[in-house]
Amino acid sequence: MHLYTSTIPSGNAYKVELLLAHLKIQYETTSLNILSTPSETRKPEFLTINPNGRIPVLVLDDGTPLAESNAILFYLAEETPYLPSTKLGRAHVLQWLFFEQYSHEPYIAVWKFCTYWGGFGSRSEDEIAKLKTRGQDALDIMEKHLEGKTFLADEMFSIADIALYAYTSAAEAIGFSVGENVKKWLKRVEEREGHVRINKDPTGKCPL
Ligand SMILES: N[C@@H](CCC(=O)N[C@@H](CS)C(=O)NCC(=O)O)C(=O)O
Structure with a gap:
Protein backbone atom coordinates (compact mmCIF):
# COMPACT_ATOMS: atom_id res chain seq x y z
CA MET A 1 0.00 0.00 0.00
CA HIS A 2 1.06 3.58 -0.63
CA LEU A 3 -0.11 6.55 1.43
CA TYR A 4 -0.09 10.07 0.04
CA THR A 5 0.39 12.34 3.03
CA SER A 6 1.77 15.84 3.60
CA THR A 7 5.17 17.23 4.58
CA ILE A 8 3.62 19.11 7.52
CA PRO A 9 1.65 17.09 10.10
CA SER A 10 -1.91 16.48 8.88
CA GLY A 11 -4.45 15.13 11.34
CA ASN A 12 -6.42 13.60 8.49
CA ALA A 13 -3.36 11.65 7.32
CA TYR A 14 -2.41 10.87 10.93
CA LYS A 15 -5.71 9.01 11.47
CA VAL A 16 -4.74 6.62 8.69
CA GLU A 17 -1.13 6.31 9.91
CA LEU A 18 -2.37 5.55 13.43
CA LEU A 19 -4.69 2.78 12.27
CA LEU A 20 -2.02 1.31 9.96
CA ALA A 21 0.33 1.24 12.97
CA HIS A 22 -2.26 -0.55 15.12
CA LEU A 23 -2.88 -3.04 12.31
CA LYS A 24 0.89 -3.49 11.81
CA ILE A 25 0.51 -2.92 8.07
CA GLN A 26 3.65 -1.87 6.18
CA TYR A 27 3.25 0.87 3.60
CA GLU A 28 5.17 3.40 1.57
CA THR A 29 4.55 7.13 1.61
CA THR A 30 4.78 10.16 -0.62
CA SER A 31 4.67 13.49 1.22
CA LEU A 32 3.27 16.46 -0.67
CA ASN A 33 3.82 20.12 0.14
CA ILE A 34 0.39 21.56 0.88
CA LEU A 35 1.89 24.95 1.80
CA SER A 36 3.17 25.62 -1.73
CA THR A 37 1.15 27.77 -4.14
CA PRO A 38 -0.58 25.94 -5.62
CA SER A 39 -0.53 23.04 -3.17
CA GLU A 40 1.19 19.97 -4.67
CA PRO A 56 -4.71 11.53 2.50
CA VAL A 57 -5.07 9.04 -0.31
CA LEU A 58 -4.31 5.38 0.17
CA VAL A 59 -3.38 3.54 -3.01
CA LEU A 60 -4.20 -0.13 -2.61
CA ASP A 61 -1.89 -2.90 -3.80
CA ASP A 62 -3.90 -3.28 -7.03
CA GLY A 63 -3.43 0.44 -7.77
CA THR A 64 -6.91 1.61 -6.70
CA PRO A 65 -6.78 5.01 -4.99
CA LEU A 66 -9.00 5.60 -1.96
CA ALA A 67 -9.52 9.17 -0.69
CA GLU A 68 -11.24 10.68 2.40
CA SER A 69 -9.57 9.81 5.69
CA ASN A 70 -12.63 8.28 7.31
CA ALA A 71 -13.47 6.17 4.25
CA ILE A 72 -9.90 4.86 4.37
CA LEU A 73 -10.28 4.07 8.09
CA PHE A 74 -13.53 2.22 7.40
CA TYR A 75 -11.98 0.22 4.56
CA LEU A 76 -8.94 -0.80 6.61
CA ALA A 77 -10.99 -1.61 9.73
CA GLU A 78 -13.37 -4.11 8.06
CA GLU A 79 -13.09 -7.50 9.75
CA THR A 80 -10.62 -6.20 12.36
CA PRO A 81 -11.13 -5.47 16.08
CA TYR A 82 -11.34 -1.74 15.24
CA LEU A 83 -14.93 -1.99 13.97
CA PRO A 84 -17.84 -3.45 15.97
CA SER A 85 -19.30 -6.68 14.68
CA THR A 86 -22.93 -5.60 15.07
CA LYS A 87 -24.90 -3.62 12.51
CA LEU A 88 -25.83 -1.00 15.13
CA GLY A 89 -22.26 -0.85 16.44
CA ARG A 90 -20.94 -0.08 12.95
CA ALA A 91 -23.63 2.57 12.54
CA HIS A 92 -22.54 4.15 15.85
CA VAL A 93 -18.98 4.28 14.51
CA LEU A 94 -20.21 5.94 11.31
CA GLN A 95 -22.19 8.41 13.42
CA TRP A 96 -18.91 9.59 14.99
CA LEU A 97 -17.01 9.56 11.69
CA PHE A 98 -19.64 11.83 10.14
CA PHE A 99 -19.69 14.01 13.26
CA GLU A 100 -15.94 14.37 12.94
CA GLN A 101 -16.13 15.49 9.33
CA TYR A 102 -19.14 17.81 9.65
CA SER A 103 -19.03 19.25 13.17
CA HIS A 104 -15.44 18.89 14.41
CA GLU A 105 -12.72 18.79 11.73
CA PRO A 106 -14.00 21.79 9.72
CA TYR A 107 -13.47 23.98 12.80
CA ILE A 108 -10.69 22.46 14.90
CA ALA A 109 -8.49 21.34 11.97
CA VAL A 110 -8.89 24.71 10.26
CA TRP A 111 -8.11 26.49 13.55
CA LYS A 112 -4.98 24.37 13.94
CA PHE A 113 -3.87 25.10 10.37
CA CYS A 114 -4.41 28.86 10.80
CA THR A 115 -2.64 28.85 14.19
CA TYR A 116 0.56 27.21 12.96
CA TRP A 117 0.84 27.74 9.20
CA GLY A 118 -1.89 29.70 7.46
CA GLY A 119 -2.61 32.65 9.77
CA PHE A 120 -6.10 34.05 10.38
CA GLY A 121 -5.46 37.20 8.31
CA SER A 122 -7.68 36.42 5.35
CA ARG A 123 -10.74 35.62 7.54
CA SER A 124 -13.36 38.01 8.88
CA GLU A 125 -13.85 38.39 12.63
CA ASP A 126 -17.23 36.65 12.32
CA GLU A 127 -15.65 33.72 10.52
CA ILE A 128 -12.93 33.41 13.16
CA ALA A 129 -15.49 33.55 15.98
CA LYS A 130 -17.60 30.88 14.25
CA LEU A 131 -14.61 28.54 13.91
CA LYS A 132 -13.91 28.87 17.64
CA THR A 133 -17.52 28.50 18.80
CA ARG A 134 -18.34 25.52 16.60
CA GLY A 135 -15.06 23.79 17.45
CA GLN A 136 -15.76 24.27 21.15
CA ASP A 137 -19.33 22.98 20.66
CA ALA A 138 -17.93 19.77 19.14
CA LEU A 139 -15.56 19.26 22.08
CA ASP A 140 -18.39 19.90 24.55
CA ILE A 141 -20.56 17.29 22.82
CA MET A 142 -17.73 14.76 23.16
CA GLU A 143 -17.28 15.71 26.82
CA LYS A 144 -20.94 15.06 27.57
CA HIS A 145 -21.04 11.82 25.58
CA LEU A 146 -17.93 10.44 27.28
CA GLU A 147 -19.37 10.85 30.80
CA GLY A 148 -19.15 7.34 32.30
CA LYS A 149 -17.84 5.84 29.04
CA THR A 150 -14.40 4.56 28.07
CA PHE A 151 -14.62 4.99 24.29
CA LEU A 152 -16.88 6.80 21.83
CA ALA A 153 -18.78 3.89 20.30
CA ASP A 154 -20.02 0.70 21.94
CA GLU A 155 -17.47 0.76 24.78
CA MET A 156 -14.69 -0.53 22.52
CA PHE A 157 -11.63 1.16 21.01
CA SER A 158 -12.56 1.67 17.36
CA ILE A 159 -11.88 3.85 14.36
CA ALA A 160 -14.34 6.35 15.87
CA ASP A 161 -11.72 7.00 18.58
CA ILE A 162 -8.88 7.08 16.06
CA ALA A 163 -10.71 9.59 13.83
CA LEU A 164 -11.63 11.93 16.70
CA TYR A 165 -8.27 11.61 18.46
CA ALA A 166 -6.32 13.18 15.58
CA TYR A 167 -7.48 16.79 16.00
CA THR A 168 -8.88 16.58 19.55
CA SER A 169 -5.38 15.81 20.82
CA ALA A 170 -4.24 19.22 19.52
CA ALA A 171 -7.27 21.17 20.73
CA GLU A 172 -6.07 22.38 24.13
CA ALA A 173 -2.72 23.58 22.79
CA ILE A 174 -4.48 25.76 20.21
CA GLY A 175 -6.75 27.42 22.74
CA PHE A 176 -9.86 25.26 23.07
CA SER A 177 -11.17 24.20 26.45
CA VAL A 178 -10.95 20.45 26.89
CA GLY A 179 -12.95 18.81 29.69
CA GLU A 180 -11.86 16.05 32.06
CA ASN A 181 -13.79 13.26 30.30
CA VAL A 182 -12.14 14.10 26.98
CA LYS A 183 -8.71 14.37 28.64
CA LYS A 184 -9.08 10.93 30.22
CA TRP A 185 -10.28 9.50 26.89
CA LEU A 186 -7.25 11.03 25.09
CA LYS A 187 -5.01 9.31 27.62
CA ARG A 188 -6.79 5.98 27.12
CA VAL A 189 -6.25 6.25 23.36
CA GLU A 190 -2.56 7.09 23.88
CA GLU A 191 -2.12 4.11 26.21
CA ARG A 192 -3.30 1.60 23.60
CA GLU A 193 -0.53 -0.76 22.56
CA GLY A 194 0.73 0.24 19.13
CA HIS A 195 -0.11 3.94 19.52
CA VAL A 196 2.13 6.27 17.51
CA ARG A 197 2.46 10.04 17.66
CA ILE A 198 1.77 12.37 14.74
CA ASN A 199 4.82 13.10 12.53
CA LYS A 200 7.04 16.00 13.56
CA ASP A 201 6.62 19.33 11.78
CA PRO A 202 9.73 19.98 9.64
CA THR A 203 8.88 23.72 9.55
CA GLY A 204 9.25 23.72 13.35
CA LYS A 205 6.17 25.90 13.75
CA CYS A 206 3.87 23.24 15.20
CA PRO A 207 4.94 21.45 18.39
CA LEU A 208 2.22 18.77 18.04
N1 LIG B 1 -12.35 15.38 4.15
C1 LIG B 1 -10.97 15.14 3.81
C2 LIG B 1 -10.17 16.39 4.15
C3 LIG B 1 -8.74 16.26 3.65
C4 LIG B 1 -7.98 17.56 3.79
O1 LIG B 1 -8.54 18.63 4.11
N2 LIG B 1 -6.68 17.48 3.52
C5 LIG B 1 -5.83 18.64 3.60
C6 LIG B 1 -4.67 18.35 4.55
S1 LIG B 1 -5.25 17.98 6.18
C7 LIG B 1 -5.25 18.94 2.22
O2 LIG B 1 -4.97 18.05 1.46
N3 LIG B 1 -5.05 20.23 1.90
C8 LIG B 1 -4.45 20.65 0.68
C9 LIG B 1 -5.39 21.36 -0.22
O3 LIG B 1 -6.60 21.47 0.10
O4 LIG B 1 -4.93 21.83 -1.25
C10 LIG B 1 -10.44 13.92 4.57
O5 LIG B 1 -10.93 13.65 5.67
O6 LIG B 1 -9.56 13.23 4.06
Missing part, protein backbone atom coordinates in the same frame (compact mmCIF):
# COMPACT_ATOMS: atom_id res chain seq x y z
CA THR A 41 -2.15 18.21 -4.15
CA ARG A 42 -3.67 20.50 -6.81
CA LYS A 43 -1.20 19.54 -9.55
CA PRO A 44 -2.58 17.59 -12.53
CA GLU A 45 -0.63 14.42 -11.71
CA PHE A 46 -2.16 14.24 -8.23
CA LEU A 47 -5.63 15.21 -9.42
CA THR A 48 -5.69 11.99 -11.45
CA ILE A 49 -5.30 10.16 -8.09
CA ASN A 50 -7.77 12.34 -6.15
CA PRO A 51 -9.80 14.81 -8.23
CA ASN A 52 -10.64 16.56 -4.94
CA GLY A 53 -6.98 17.62 -4.62
CA ARG A 54 -6.46 16.58 -1.02
CA ILE A 55 -4.46 14.13 1.03
